[in-house]
Amino acid sequence: MKISIVLATALFYASVAEAFKTKTPPLSTKWTKEAAEADVPWPSYPRPQLQRQDWVNLNGVWEFQNSTKGALTDMPFGKTLSDEIKVPYCMESGLSGVMKHYDYSVYKKSFTVPSDWKDQSVLVNFQAVDNEATVFVNGKKVGYNKGGYNRFQVDITDALKNGKNELMVHVFDPTDSNGNNPPLGKQRSQPSHIFYTPCSGIWQSVFLEPVPKQYISRLDVLTDMHGNMNVTAISNKATAAQVVMVEVLDKHNKTLISKAGHANKSFMIKVPGVKTWSPDQPNLYNYKVTMGKDVVNSYTGFRTISRGVVDGVERPLLNGEFIFQFGTLDQGFWPDGIHSPPTEEAMIYDIQFLKKLGFNMLRKHIKVEPDLFYAAADRLGIMLWQDMPAMVEYKAPTDDQQAEFERELATMIDNHKSFTSIVTWIIYNEGWGQLPSGPETYLTPRVKSQDPSRLVNSVTGWNDHGAGDFHDNHHYSIPQCGSPFYSIASTPYDKKRIGVQGEFGGIGQNTSAAHLWPVAEAVNSINQTYEITENNDAYNYRTLQVLEQLREQVERYSCSGAVYTQTTDVEGEVNGLLTYDRKVIRTDVPKWQKMIKDIYKAAKSRA
Template sequence: MHLLRGLALSLLAGTSLAVPGHNVKKSADKPAKYALKEPPLTTPWTDDVGTNPWPEYPRPQMQRSQWQNLNGIWQYENASSLNDVERPPFGQNLAQEVLVPFCLESGLSGIQGDYNLYSWYSNSFKVPSDWDGQSILLNFEAVDYEATVFVNGKKVGFNRGGYFRFTVDVTEHVKCGQENELLVFVHDPTDSGDYVIPIGKQTLRQSHIFYTPCSGIWKSVWLESAPENHITRLDLDANMHGQGKLFFSRSILNVTVHTTAANTTSNVHVTVHDNGKVVKTHSGPTNQPFQFNVDSPELWSPDSPKLYQVTVKMGKDEIQSYTGFRTISKGEVEGVVRPLLNGEFIFMFGTLDQGFWPDGIYTPPTKEAMVYDLKVLKKLGFNMLRKHIKVENELFYQACDELGLLVIQDMPALRPLQSTTNPSTCVSTTILPDPQQQAEFSRQLELLVNQHKSFPSIATWIIYNEGWGQITSYYPEFGLTAMVKQLDPTRLVDSTTGWFDHGAGDFSDNHHYSDPQCGTPFYSTDSSPFDPTRIGFQGEFGGLGNNVSIEHLWNNQASINTINQTYEIDATLAAWNYRSHILLSELQNQVRLFSCCGGVWTQTTDVEGEVNGLMTYDRRLQRFDEGQWKSDIQGLYNAAAARSNATTSTP
């Protein structure tokens, strides 16, 4: 453990860590032109990306009218150590062009590199003259892992955390109507050395269930203008209130408008719209919560994903947002603790959704491609997905809101399932966070909740997956669960999905492959025994594999060699669908007989060396028999409805 602590301290001190085989390239007179690198596998959208990717406004719940998208062709150059941040290449061309926002390991970035621990990005931008006198805000939706930002020769910001949005106020450093130089230094250690940081399933040493990492800028970058005192965060919680199923005499909208003037109070005006028609207006104070009633709104659910538009005005600042009225809770129904949506038991059934793409790695090639996956799930009858140890761009959650897909959102896991060996004793110990690294995990968990708690579709937060990065000498999940509940009392918390369950949180969550063990009195050593005082849930099961021809596989021999590690390989699609039917029927029996409240099927798509998706990694082949799967999924909802004396509902 002292080695981990020492490395963390050396990081803070700026000590260099050399990368074998990687040297800083001399700045070129002209950067090498961008060209798509042929990835090991493409998708139907690979060739549609072009050089102006992701043109959509990136922050759908806090939109401003004056903005400028900075996605597109930037310049890139490899660096060799942390010390390089002290030598910014101001006024120079970098070695080659790169397509932002695709991570450096992806073919779409034009780099398709590996071991990208240290990197420089550069770009230039022109601020419109009519933004003069306003605050100029530079927004990054995500940079993995640490970003140091320079504008016109000055260091203007630093951010740590590879999954979360950050904003730099560059007002004092830009010149309106002129070109401005932007440089970003990125350090992404992933799982090099003894680093213990949130990385999900990224690894520098890919092997079956651990995949190609994502380094650098991998979500959208944009500029916007706002008044000096402007809105920095908008928290919306639209809850139902009353009795009934679809319409209620009164619902409550809870609002907190955070501003740059955090220690003062201003008046803010909130208007709720329904397709242009004003539903309610209300005024309240900034920087503190307030609430008001909305008469008879239609509630949001997977059956009816009704959304209302929201306009927020504070002085000269105006933003557009939206919300959905719904309440997530738990309660006892017919003697079983159940998850409740709008006061009624909802059987949550979805897929393990990993969000990897062969051409963009962590970044979908286009919004259309991203939404395609969600539409496939919705078409089959799933009412939920588990976003597995990754945080998507905010347009993903908006799409779930619009389509009616509940989201169980994981916190990206700390470095998983790796160990270090003491050379003197030859004793191997699991790499776990030291106190400083644990505190950083907690800080980033807080960011996850605060930046996403206004999306109606998110129903549950997951803190730990299968013990990855979970300290077992004491039980940090209790304190983290309390923190999440304080930050967001409107949702459920699945503290430990699989493995080391000590009783924290709202779920008794079992993982079992391939067959389920959901809310049952029997269990294997793979997971924890069922606790009837909490919600019985099958956090993962299935994982049935079916190999395919090379044109649908991640064409990397090391990954192909791991295909036989899949839980079960079925020789034909007919056999795969038959086995899927058997497992879904078994889950249905557990809903009827025991306390099963929902489940997560592994998985939406294949990923690299895994061939157990509903679709292949390239999304070109669907394994499922649509009629059979729709019937089996509906059977789960029917069984759940019978246990709760509720009317059967099809999502």
């Protein structure tokens, strides 16, 4: 029997298309189906503050298999791997198609370099791989990275060949098992209640791009409300004499000002007549940077973050004005993608929901998001408190583990300090991984030196040694914010610093099983929630009571900001404003909107 070439080709591609299937996660969102059906998930350019015109997205189905430590010296080059995985979803997620954890694993992707990239260098960019990644191209080791939350790039030019190339990544991620203690946030190998399913392997976008021999690897841009723009174009390939030209554009893409500097040296640009950035008016400006043959596009906003005494009270200031910073504890976990949001739209939905309620801030809780999250916060206008992902809470880190924490802290700040919306860095959460000696006392000035444009919350909750710009209390359910009363787990309000409530609320509602994470360990720990309400009416009655107490403390005492727990449910936690699947809104939206306005009004009366 003969089959036509067209039919044979169609049958071949049909079989390939059917070879990979995502798995059904324990709980789905309204974006799960779209993500599962996408051939190339997360299609947007992944690095919004350093964009090049030419690039190839490597997201999609990769070959994959379980591995061992010894595989590093015996990689399966040129062989077909036993399984498949969809990038950029971590292996434990349903969307990945694996839904298992492996301490060691191997990823493989074939690619062809576009012919018009000839005579240029080629970079492969990984936005995040948890936790250690060793990168090979055509059997040659080309790079290594440690740290599950930081982006990195590898120059693969010398390993390339004509035609098809083989990219292979060996991953090691033990989470917290066998004495390992990396910065890992809420991930645990044995999830329960406030600790969740781990996220291992490639969990953010991977892409290729061509660059000239001398290229810009990072842009550091710090701004203020007066139009000052401090620019550093970082390049490990450029000479000290290499000229860098920056051109700032208006909303019509016309040049406002241009100025030349040199690579790896900061220089100042004074942009005339700027409109400042704030949550109410998130004004942003595009700019273009040229270094030799390398041209990149970026954006920034102009604002000043500082602190000062207002009516006898230490306050955080945005553009010289005290604005009460009110937001939610934002975990950034998803039932279908775990660390990886199913789609960019889904990720943005959470921010839009918080803005709709009236929040002007969120605390990104011991997790680092894709760069597109921070770009959305810049664009939509919401201030961010950015946590450093914590080490395990009950283990004192070894000297090597502490050194790695400090290295990754510095890397996180370098990778994110150009995002306008970030107003505060948080070093430690509730003493997790914090040595009794108080390392924040030397880490705080180090962070301030690395980024003098922001405030530092050295310790949010517990183990406060007086460092940083904030005195930050945690208390459930009711707040104790800049007040003359406090719990024995905290310390008396320090009037020399800004008084904030880093966590409060946490009131839960046990919804129907259709919206719960149906895993026994999670369901069995629901009763550990601070307070459970039986129905939606009771939930809104209790939460609005708690918010009213916050309003009173803002009006009476020295409360300058607060973080309500939390944006969404996560696995065994049912105290979200939204359920984990984002399908049920617990809050009575009009009543919450009015209460949040009243809190801002109380703060304004003190300003």
